Amino acid sequence: xxxxxxxxxxxxxxxxxxxxxxxxxxxxxxxxxxxxxxxxxxxxxxxxxxxxxxxxxxxxxxxxxxxxxxxxxxxxxxxxxxxxxxxxxxxxxxxxxxxxxxxxxxxxxxxxxxxxxxxxxxxxxxxxxxxxxxxxxxxxxxxxxxxxxxxx
Numbered sequence: 001x002x003x004x005x006x007x008x009x010x011x012x013x014x015x016x017x018x019x020x021x022x023x024x025x026x027x028x029x030x031x032x033x034x035x036x037x038x039x040x041x042x043x044x045x046x047x048x049x050x051x052x053x054x055x056x057x058x059x060x061x062x063x064x065x066x067x068x069x070x071x072x073x074x075x076x077x078x079x080x081x082x083x084x085x086x087x088x089x090x091x092x093x094x095x096x097x098x099x100x101x102x103x104x105x106x107x108x109x110x111x112x113x114x115x116x117x118x119x120x121x122x123x124x125x126x127x128x129x130x131x132x133x134x135x136x137x138x139x140x141x142x143x144x145x146x147x148x149x150x151x152x
Contacts, residue, residue: 010096026058031145056145066132074132117142
């Protein structure tokens with residue numbers, strides 16, 4: 001990770017020496033909307049109804065790797081790192097701030113994008129490499145679907 005680039009959720013960095021969770025969906029895609037088109041008898045096609053931006057789904061994907069010179073140290077490192085990350089991903093917590101800044105993801109340098117979201121799903125892949133490596137896919141959802149942009 002380049003100096004100054006940062007992705008955090010609830011104040012916990014999601015990119016570090018032995019882990020990296022990247023936003024792979026939900027940064028630029030439009031928010032999901034409520035409402036649907038209607039069909040009127042005797043009228044051709046559909047006519048548009050109200051659309052309300054309702055939620056934004058954000059997908060984080062990445063990996064966590066244990067560090068150390070022995071298998072035991074790597075396993076403990078993986079365990080400790082996952083405990084830290086999963087503590088902020090509890091599904092019953094109120095929404096927390098997801099922040100992206102420092103020019104990451106093509107955002108202009110000095111600009112920070114934030115959104116309040118909660119974890120709705122966290123799926124870990126098989127633990128590999130002697131119980132010291134695991135891939136993750138984490139889905140967040142925001143009910144206030146627009147990113148707040150601050151900075152330059």
